[in-house]
Amino acid sequence: MTNHWVDIKNADLVIIMGGNAAEAHVCGFKWVVEAKEKRGAKLIVVDPRFNRSAAVSDYYAPIRPGTDIAFLGGVINYLLTHDRIHHEYVKAYTDSTFLVHEGFDFEDGFFSGYDPDKRSYDKSTWNYQKGKDGYVLTDETLQNPRCVFQLMKRHYSRYTPELVSQITGTPQDRFLKVCEMIAATAAGDKTMTILYALGWTQHSVGSQNIRTMAMIQLLLGNIGQAGGGINALRGHSNVQGITDMCLLTTNLPGYLSLAKEDEQDFKAYLDKRSPKPLRPNQLSYWQNYPKFHVSLMKAWYGKAATPENDFCFDWLPKFDKGYDVLHMFERMHQGKLNGFIAQGFNPLAAVPNSKKVANALAKLKFLVVIDPLATDTSEFWQPAGEYNEADPASIQTTVFRLPAACFAEEEGSYTNSGRVIQWHWKGADPVGESKSDGDIVASLFVRLREMYVQEGGAFPDPIVNLHWPYRHPEEPSPEEVAREYNGYALQDLEDPKEKGKILVKAGEQVPSFAFLRDDGSTACGNWLYSGSWTPAGNMMARRDPSDPSGLGQTLNWGFAWPVNRRILYNRASADPAGRPWDAKRKVIAWNGSKWGGNDVPDFKPDSAPEDGMGPFIMNPEGVARLFAVGRMAEGPFPEHYEPFESPLDANPMHPNNPKARTNPAARVFKGDMEQFGTAKDFPYVATTYRLAEHYHFWTKNVALNAVVQPEQFVEISEELAKEKGIAAGDQVVVRSNRGKIKAVAVVTKRIRALDVAGRKVHTIGIPLHWGFVGVAKPGYLTNTLTPYVGDANVQTPEFKAFLVNIEKA
Amino acid sequence: MIRDPKDLQRYTAQERANHWVVGICFILLALSGLAFFHPAFFPLAQIFGGGVWARILHPFVGVLMTLSFLGLFIRFRALNAMTPTDREWLSRIGEMASGNDHGMPEQGKYNGGQKLMFWVMSASILLLFVSGILIWRAYFGFPVGLVRLGAVVHAAVAAIMIAFIIVHVYAAIWVKGTVRAMWYGTVTRAWAKQHHRAWYRQMTGKS
């Protein structure tokens, strides 16, 4: 979230799309209720199903799964053609005025630079035009046809309400009503918040779904404002935490990036990540990259990391490609992986195409499952009737189960969706032989290190030299680890402005990442978390709910990264002169000498408005990007592509280019293309999702959850039920080209057939919580059905739109 | 005195036994039923081992009473057919009650009042049985409307039946020489001649 949970209450309009907050984020949804009650906010829900969020919404619009970009592109078109944008904001705080490379183009579904054989783009033209001074060229009148604004306008002019309605199935009047409600928040004193979740990310165009809404929020001037922003509701109480700590294989903690194969030179690696400002007087915050990187390496390798050895840069792996989960299981399936550690992860249930995953697991020599409970994955070799048709005789994988403690049996920190890190304390001791995850991993590490010390090995250095300063090496305390990720001084840190003045003494915690150095004098496990455990103590354990602004900022409750900032890009909550767009919801303002207010400024605190520094200091251009330059795999402007399994034979945006039917830059493994089904055999669109009563594949082990939602079901419309002779409560079989599941039919008015490009498209809803392990009634793994393809940028699987057929069992 | 060979046989041993099965069932049912009916009677439930036992036993005893009453019904229904004489007798029941029974019409084995009692009992037990099934929640689940109707009918009919039984018992006590018919099966000829002259004639062949 750019903003945070409590801030939702400051919105005038809440839109839930690509998520179902009431269902999957039941507790956080209270802030939507608060916004409705206290501000009279309106709630819009756009979803294939009239879901639990829709049940309490003011307006609902249906949509065909996987067509969000068409819908949102249509919204952009509406805002631009009706001139319902926040002009001053768009001009001053976005790249709308920037001129784009002359070679940049978009034709028949492809942006310039497409290589169909590699299924990827040469992005060299996806850039701004720069002058000789290295600064970007702009057109303040927004009239130049090469400026971002005009290119964007041209790009989205194709998304007419008629076409949008044809693609999405959303009735035109509903679509236009949503546009009108959204457009009303272009006013400076009105904000819209968007709550999305996996309904946007789990698509082959997932990242671009989010980008499209980000563009809308920028056009409306809603980024940086209280009650605005673009807010990902994370599916797990600490998923934000794991992302921050390095979820993606090509990342390092704190969104630092791992070097690519061709980046063997340390200085070049750092320079590339410390971009020079693209505008005069601009702060480009990533110029601090070397400080964060070197401090990380000092935390990891201690004394072994020296300026002479480039702080162990050579010890870091250089990646050839991303090793995301789809890639890992693809390799496992090819027999290229010997062992696998599934820690707090149930891939058999959670990864698409369960059959492929089961076959892959069967090719392992060993599988380690670190989990409090037996999982479907740990039992993958056990036959469980029709629900798991495994043949133990043919599986040679040795499975080790290491019992882990539950969250309440250990202390530590949780980072919620709003980046607020809260310390939690242990409620009970772990049961039996179970240990905390940290202790399990530390014990494994200590043993492995011992083996490397004793036996050597191909490349022992990064392992035997790992800095491991914990009091009990096999049991690093959460406190020690937390202090490490905050960072500490290795030498006395002298004030660069005042000789002799010591800011932080050697051995002390640093107060924030502003104190980190690139000379090896500081260590920090994750620069973003710096400030969470300062000399004053554990900031994450603070529990002061006082909220003087009434905006719910509660700056003394826990700690929010970065530097306890609650709303990112909050400089943009004030106009270029430093006055809040909405005085009643002041986040920060310029008081004549510095920035301050109800949040920690996301800005150079003493940079006066006259200096003209842009508010988006993490971008070298200082403004937000409507044009994503080279950052996205499939293009700088989001474009609608059909899901890989779509009921349509062609992309209505590009009916004559079969290669632009689906995301041209998405990765498809050999053999998986053939596993995609067609509308001829699988005429119905399916989408998978969670239910409020369950949490993923865990709570099927919990009696109470099983009582309130005991059995696997699928949801279909009354119309489809009638066509297929299915009655509510009947057993049905749902098939995709990859497998089948059996479940009870819930027949409902809440799903309706949509009119898509002149034909009727039915949607089947498939909740995902069941499996063959647990106390709930045994069920099939829903991901037996789902396709093995992911988003082109981060490879999140396309769980939300695929094709199936259904019949009465 | 008790066993005078000249006495008239009014009830066989089976008939008496059958009557007393019904009678005992009735007493149990009335006591337990009253316990549920009005708080004032709830202590009666203690006779059965408390409210729960009373609740458990009552319906089973009810079924037993219904079945055993069916025996009485089969035995006596023909004898209880109403005749014009019975109606006349009933219309003059006031005279009877005031102790002046000399002018009453001549009666067979049963007088009009006894026949009325028989039919009221038959109807009551039928209604109690049906309504009892409706409200027997341990084994049946009828729609709540029917259950409510059943409860009202059960209570009302039970009250009527109890009232009639009080009259029945009182009448037996009041008319001296009657109770022995249900103990030993016999009555004196004089008793028969006085109260059921037609029956007396039929039994003795005398006038």
Next chain:
Amino acid sequence: MALQSLDIKQRSATTTPSPSMRQTPEVAKLIDISRCIGCKACQVACMEWNDVRDEIGSVDGTYNNPTDLTAASWTVMRFYEKENADPFDFEWLIRKDGCMHCADPGCLKACPAPGAIVQYANGIVDFHQENCIGCGYCITGCPFNVPRISKKDSKAYKCTLCSDRVAVGLEPACVKTCPTGAIMFGSKEQMTFQAGSRITELHGRGLTKAGLYDPPGVGGTHVMYVMKDVGDPGAIGLPTDPGISPLVSVWKGVSKPLATFALAAVALGSLFHYVTKGPNEVSKELEDELDKEDVK
């Protein structure tokens, strides 16, 4: 549950007044259907707090689960799909079902077991299973079809409004857990006021039919609903004008004293008939006559 923790206002099958000197404000639970998302957290909280666990059942083709109130599920969510003229102006109405805690409770009226059902001075209607005889009359008496007899112990169970929690100043478990604040708790006066402001807010959103469900037919309830369309409670499975069935009123009202009096009258009438009129004995003349015949 300890009897002394709360003052009792009414007690089943008891004809004398309960201690009534102390004044306790009436409490109420307010359920705002316009805010309910049907997450069933209340069901879980109820089972947890009250240490009951329902069976793991099956899906009947709806979201309702358990599909009905049971002796272990004292509250369940009921999902209703309501169509309007525009098919996408659809309503998914979700009602938390459970005991309404009527001011004039039909269950208590019907109950034959002294002290098995009590109504506290604060308005909570509570079952004391140790006094319950398992007859099910409470179900017969209830206008909302709430109590359920347990198959395990043949006792009646239903929502207690967490009388144990309320007795020590806590809100009921469902209220505590409700993530959207759709379930509120306080004095009946406060809740009625609260409902008023909720309804004003809903009217402002164009839901002009919104209103409060506090049916006078049962003397008002201590569980009230804010409804989107108060004129159509049937849309969420509630009776429009609930009251204790006239049959139940007859059965457990007027008929009780009437029948008791009638039976006493018959018995006493018989007694006095005997002592006033004397026994109906076989006449001496007849006996003599027969004796004479015998001698002949």
